[in-house]
Amino acid sequence: MSGTATVGLAIHDLATRGGARPEAVDAFLSAHRFPLVEGSGCTFVFRGQADGVNLKHWVFGLPASQAFHRVNGTDLWYLVVELPPRSRVEYKFEVVRGGNGTWIEDPLNDQHAHDPFGSNSVVHGAGYEEPDWIRPNPTTRPGSLRSMVFRSPALGGDRQVTLYLPARYRTTRRYPLLVVHDGSDYLRFSSMQTVLDNLIHRLDIPEIIVALTDPGDRLAEYANLEAHSRFLVEELVPQLEKELPLAATPDSRCLMGASFGAVATLSTAVRRPGYFGRLMLQSGSFAFTDIGPSRRGPVFEPVVEFVNEFRARPRKVADQVFVSCGTYESLIYENRSLVPVLQSTGMEVRFVEARDGHNWENWRDRMREGLSWLFPGPLRMVYE
Amino acid sequence: MKVVLLGPQRHDPNLGATVRSLEFQGRVATVTAGWQEREADDAELCEHLGHRCVNLELYRRASDVFRRDPELDAAHQARQERLHRMQDLYTIRLNHAADACHALASSDAPDTLKLQELAGAVEALRTLDREHLGHVAEVHAEFVVRFRPLEREGVASMRGELAAILRDVSALVVAGGHVAVLLNRLRLFGIVELLGDRPVIAWSAGAMAVSERVVLFHDDPPHGPGHPEALENGLGLIPRVVPLPHARYRLHLDDPGRVSLMARRFAPAACVPMDGGARLDWNGAALWAPPGNYLMEESGAIRELAEASA
Structure with a gap:
């Protein structure tokens, strides 16, 4: 523009x-x-x-x-x-x-x-079409949301978690699990419940259980905090796998987030390689420096330290990584730079750009492409 | 054998009306194996059938058989894995062959030149489908010869129960769902051979499974070009028809190029869009459809099927 x-x-x-x-x-x-x-x-x-x-x-x-x-x-x-x-x-x-x-x-x-x-x-701009799967569809069977407060010894307090259970949820099935950072924001500003309902209904993704988590001190917890990864990998996911009919294998687990939530996603995967087989990184705040200090301010210091270390010693931490970023974001440079680093580790990486900014509707619009690549639905085989 | 294909039943059901029009006496058997773990959730289906139904529970039965017969289970899984890989390899060739057809069709070269090339490209696509279906059929045949599923204790025992059920019903109703799961269960228990001349009513994946050739399709998938794929031969209960459930949702029926290619590729079978309310009958000799049913033409048009025959 x-x-x-x-x-x-x-x-x-x-x-x-x-x-x-x-x-x-x-x-x-x-x-x-x-x-x-x-x-x-x-x-x-x-x-x-x-x-x-x-x-x-x-x-x-x-x-x-x-x-x-x-x-x-x-x-x-x-x-x-x-x-x-x-x-x-x-x-x-x-x-x-x-x-x-x-x-x-x-x-x-x-x-x-x-x-x-x-x-x-x-x-x-000319040619932009709002996806039809972001709007409620009367023919779609809706899933349900269940709020819970999760006590986390790792984080030293309670965390809000909202569970999404798909329509026709059955305890006899084994579902994949998607864990989402900034879950309440995804629900409010990216229409995530409607998007999930529609993508499942359209068979673009399989029936899935989603844990939408909210942070306490977001900028601290999401900036490569060890306790945060412990919360996810040692507390939340094991508890969910105990209580819910989850497949409980790395390839059935996906972790996602946007902005600092994407940093929390990648840093958790780096701390616990192989635990989440799939990652979705949206407009990640992957600030780094090649020389000298970062100009992004003190909040980014732990992020820069983490990204610099990962760039210096990239390693495979998941099987598949979906990365998206808006070309109108300041972070497009960081995300474009990250892609070859991720690819060099042998991880399967898909990178998508859109002419959009650092906002929730950009992240909403990329969900079909990202989630259906990470968790392909039975679209080809199922005709109800 | 009389076969009736219907459109999807969730939003515009015509199963009940169809059953009433056929004036069956007694109960009908149902197959909901395509629903997999939800196989038993058939209350709504039973309601359409006036609660005169018995579910054959093919998915549950197959799961029991596989649990009790590890050798068959392992062989089944290995076969499916092999078929899956074959499908992936076929798709690599398919994408190039179908892309060539679309590129030629949209070329601005004079018709005198491009139509001849397009005809060759379509024929290459048909040959590819034929070869693939042949290879898949060989895998199934090899499985039968090597593992003799119908003679294995678990299958034979279940099959005896199924034969007893089928003796007392007047028709078989096959619902949709996962088409490969459904077809595999119907094959595993040799249901067609137990049916005699009882009529079959099928929709969605059920309609695909009872046709001669199972074609997977979606013009606008989240990834990939979305070219229709030949999966395998179906049960062949209704000839020369490729049923296309949810066609309005899954296909660009307003794109003459795509419609034409599909019609030419699968000819002489008729590609029949089957949305809610659709019905197509086969009486053993001819096809019949009431008004409001359509087929794809090689011209790229969608034409209403003649009421008398198709």
Whole structure:
């Protein structure tokens, strides 16, 4: 998404008239949906009194703030940016009045994405299609969620764990197990229950039991903490395998997470090689340095130490690793760098990029591809 | 033997109406082995059948046999592993052969040139399928000769019980599920040979299993090109039909190129999309379908089957 203006756009017709009348602005706004995507050009508009309007986004590599232009003689502000095909970008507007800037969602856009910090407006580039498996399907048999508090001696406290049991769950079967970091966020912001229901219903993945875990002190626990891996490998999973009909073999166990949760995933696998046969790493915060200190701040220090050590001495820790990252994330460099390191160990690695950012809907959109590769469903063989 | 193929039963069931239209007397036997561990969850099915049914429990019976006969169990698993590997190898050739067909079909070369090449490419695909099915059939035949499953104590004993059940029923109903699991159980106990001329009603994987050739299909899988695969020969109870359950969901029926290739590849068998409400009858001499049933044409069109015959 660059600031290069594109010729032949609807906004240019309006802006070049010089002193457009309010009725012309009304007609323009009612004739289109906004942001207005025309080919690779994307026009953001804001109507209202302001001293300035800026686009705020999280596309790494572009100025984080881009100024709108005002259509002469009107209260209509606009900005044209290039939006590559199949992009998905979250953004806000900063409306400046009297020297103060206020961040708001785009009043003309009803597409929103939510995350633990609130919500953002969303624009889709040409060709992006929201997957149909992220929405509830009335023909899908829903699984169930069961909340539990798990007492962890390793972590010295209680941890919230939500269990997902598939529809038609039976104690006579043996299920694979997926353990998820930041489980509540995956449920709230990545529609994970609906996604699981649909992927199982579509036979893209097998019926599966999922343990959605939540951290205590997230940044500490997920940054290569020994106690965290002990919690998962010595406490949580053995307990689940005792109580639930799980296959309890490495190739039936998968650990996944996003951002710092991906660091926790890989670092647990490195501490306990072979315990989880499959890993799913989404937009991992795999900061590293080739020389000198990291500029990412103290929170990343244990991560950098871990990743540097793994890069220096890569080893096979699982059979299959799915890695995904958005090309608009600052972490794309780190994730691209990690892939050959993982491949050099003999692990089977699949890497997927998307024109998206560091957000929960990016991670949602990659779940079908990742989970169905790690746990292929019986799609070819089952015709109910 | 009369055979009736139906579309999937979960959302638009026509099993009950079909059974009533055939005016069976007495009970019918059911096979739900494709459901695997859920084999016994057949309350809804029994309801459609007016609670006049007896489940043959082929999945449970096969599990019992394998538990008591480790040699047969090991041989069965080794055969399945071999078939699995053969399928993978066949798929490598298949992907290239099918890609060639699609590339030729979408080529902008003049028809006079490309149609001849396309015909050759389709024929290569048909030869590949034929060879693969032949190899798979050899593996099954070798298994029968070497391990003589029908003569083994466990199978023979179960088969005696099944014969007694089947003597007292007027028809066999075969549900869907995992098509290979279902077909293997039907074969293990030699169900076809016990049936006599009793009618068979089957849907989804059941319909695939009783046809001449089992074709796996999905145009839009999460991974891979999604070319239809020949799996193995079916029981051959209904000739010249490739049933395609859940076709609207699994296939791009609006893509004439894909439809045409499928129709040409499996001809002279008719590729029949079978969604909810579909029905196709074979009376031992001819096919019949009520209005609202379709087949794929070599032209790439989907045509309604004539009511009188197909």
